[in-house]
Structures are given as C-alpha cells and as structure tokens.
Amino acid sequence: DIKYDYLVIATGSKPFIPPIEGTNLEGVYTLTGKEDGERIEAAMNANRPGNALIIGAGLIGLQTAVAFSKKGIKTTVVETLPHLLPTILDADMTSIVQKWLHKEVTFIFGKPVSAIKGNQQVSAVIVGEEEISADIVLISAGMRPNVDIAMKAGIETGESRGIVTDRSLRVKKGKSYLNNVYALGDCVEVLDAVTSRPRLSQLASTALIQARVVANNILGISSFYEPCLSPTVAAISGLQVGSVGVLSETARKY
Incomplete structure (x- = not known):
C-alpha cells in the first residue's frame, strides 16, 4: 500500500471500441497519443496501404483522414450520424467543412460499421450492406x-x-x-x-x-x-474550425 x-x-480517457468483429486485426488502430501516431506512420511507410477507412468523423478522424490522403492513400470516413463533426457543429456548418474536404476524402453518413474483415491483417470493412476495401483502419469513435x-x-x-x-x-x-x-x-x-x-x-x-x-x-x-x-x-487541411457553447438542438432542448 x-x-x-x-x-x-x-x-x-480511453478510446471507445465498437463491439464489432475484427477490431483486433493487424492494421486496425486507435489514436490517443504520440506512440499510436508513430505506429500508424510506421505501418504506412512499411506496408504502403492503398486504401484507408476511418470510423468516426470527429476532429481526430478528419485530421487523420487528411494526413492519409496527402500520402496518396484513398481514404473513406464512415460516420453513423448524418454529418461530420456531429458533437461540435450544426449540420449547416459541417457542410462547409465537407465541401472543403470533398476532393481529399470520401464520406459515408448514416450507415453503421458492422464488421472489420481479414485474415490476421485487415482487408475490408462492412459498412451497411457494402464491403469496402481497406488496408488500414482507424477507429476514432470517441473517448x-x-x-x-x-x-x-x-x-x-x-x-x-x-x-x-x-x-x-x-x-x-x-x-x-x-x-x-x-x-x-x-x-x-x-x-x-x-x-x-x-x-x-x-x-x-x-x-x-x-x-x-x-x-x-x-x-x-x-x-x-x-x-x-x-x-x-482545430485546423483541418488548412481550414480553421472552432466552436463554443452547445449545438442548436441542445439549446432548444434546454
């Protein structure tokens, strides 16, 4: 004692890991600190992934998506809610961010990730009814x-x-x-x-x-x-994004 x-x-805090198949496969990461970032960077340099998929369209997810895209990796961001940055921005404001990023990142909204597939190493992610190829996956579903x-x-x-x-x-x-x-x-x-x-x-x-x-x-x-x-x-691909207070829906509720 x-x-x-x-x-x-x-x-x-610790990252939320959704209760789905495949979260323990090689090539599936979370990002909570410097060490995680170094592991992801090492994997990118060693394996040269062609396709990346990010679960969650919060700030960390979007900033990582931009970093992947700038490395020449085809990047998809999946968000179960109807728009990106759902905890800090209203939908009308997020449309500005999405338009800013649309040439770099593909977005899928309103569909859940039901499984991560692969044989030891991740190879695909099931989003809704669709199977999307992925060599690297980042789970960024909140803390x-x-x-x-x-x-x-x-x-x-x-x-x-x-x-x-x-x-x-x-x-x-x-x-x-x-x-x-x-x-x-x-x-x-x-x-x-x-x-x-x-x-x-x-x-x-x-x-x-x-x-x-x-x-x-x-x-x-x-x-x-x-x-x-x-x-x-936060800065996302050169766009300064900020918020303070609560979302409009929350303000109306209280």
Missing part, C-alpha cells in the same frame, strides 16, 4: 472516461460516465465528498455553462484550469471550478 496525504485522480480505478474504490460516476466532483473538484463517495481526494481531466464530469447539465469536457484547456484549482486547494488556497463552455479549435 502507498500512503498519501492527498490523492489526485487524473486517469484520463470514454477511464474510471475503472475510481469505480473499484466506490467513487461515484455520473450520467456522462465521468467522476462526480464538487466545485473544489473533490470526489464523491457515498453521501459525502472526500476532503483529500480530487479528480481532474478527461475522467471528470463537469457542468455545462449553457445548459447547467452534466457533460464531459475532454480538452487540454479544461484539464489545465482544473489542475490549477486542485493545486490551489491542496496548498490551502480555496479555489472553485466553474461551469464550462468547452471551446474547441
């Missing part, structure tokens, strides 16, 4: 809070699957918040500043602010983490 005066849970340790310790998680904290970022166990145990980053549930509802804010900027709050509280400087807007900015 390791004794502590204060404990900070910053276990981050889930990594709360395994917290749940084993009896720490409460919320409707977003993130760790529940108070404004001081102290975790909740049973009916009370623990005075010397904090949580921050991708594994934490936050309050949305627009809707006042629980959500995740898996951004470096969010983690930085939370880290300052936790550090201050450990040092005896009373600090609070306020509801957030989760501003997101």
Whole structure:
C-alpha cells in the first residue's frame, strides 16, 4: 500500500471500441497519443496501404483522414450520424467543412460499421450492406472516461460516465465528498455553462484550469471550478474550425 496525504485522480480517457468483429486485426488502430501516431506512420511507410477507412468523423478522424490522403492513400470516413463533426457543429456548418474536404476524402453518413474483415491483417470493412476495401483502419469513435480505478474504490460516476466532483473538484463517495481526494481531466464530469447539465469536457484547456484549482486547494488556497463552455479549435487541411457553447438542438432542448 502507498500512503498519501492527498490523492489526485487524473486517469484520463480511453478510446471507445465498437463491439464489432475484427477490431483486433493487424492494421486496425486507435489514436490517443504520440506512440499510436508513430505506429500508424510506421505501418504506412512499411506496408504502403492503398486504401484507408476511418470510423468516426470527429476532429481526430478528419485530421487523420487528411494526413492519409496527402500520402496518396484513398481514404473513406464512415460516420453513423448524418454529418461530420456531429458533437461540435450544426449540420449547416459541417457542410462547409465537407465541401472543403470533398476532393481529399470520401464520406459515408448514416450507415453503421458492422464488421472489420481479414485474415490476421485487415482487408475490408462492412459498412451497411457494402464491403469496402481497406488496408488500414482507424477507429476514432470517441473517448470514454477511464474510471475503472475510481469505480473499484466506490467513487461515484455520473450520467456522462465521468467522476462526480464538487466545485473544489473533490470526489464523491457515498453521501459525502472526500476532503483529500480530487479528480481532474478527461475522467471528470463537469457542468455545462449553457445548459447547467452534466457533460464531459475532454480538452487540454479544461484539464489545465482544473489542475490549477486542485493545486490551489491542496496548498490551502480555496479555489472553485466553474461551469464550462468547452471551446474547441482545430485546423483541418488548412481550414480553421472552432466552436463554443452547445449545438442548436441542445439549446432548444434546454
């Protein structure tokens, strides 16, 4: 056992892997850090894939799709929802991004991926009723809070699957918040500043602010983490894309 005066849970997030056949085949990747990127780049250079398929049209999926395309790889992005960037942009705005990328990437919307096929090495992906050739596949279907340790310790998680904290970022166990145990980053549930509802804010900027709050509280400087807007900015093939707040559908709901 390791004794502590204060404990900070910053276990981050892990990629969501859809429950389909073939996710363990060679040539199927997720992208969560530098090491994953290096593995993908090494595979591209060694095997020279002709066809790439990306599951998920979020920021990471689109940026990777552009990188594949610039290497001369025929790239297809599959998104089960009706348009790309579905968690940060409304449909009218995503049409601008899609038009910007249409010469580089093929998009398939509204169809699920039901299986990844191959004999040890990936060779195709089943999308709806269609089989699409693929030498390399990236699963970019979102991230889930990594709360395994917290749940084993009896720490409460919320409707977003993130760790529940108070404004001081102290975790909740049973009916009370623990005075010397904090949580921050991708594994934490936050309050949305627009809707006042629980959500995740898996951004470096969010983690930085939370880290300052936790550090201050450990040092005896009373600090609070306020509801957030989760501003997101990214460059996709030279197009600057940003969002803040909530989608129109969410705004109408609340």
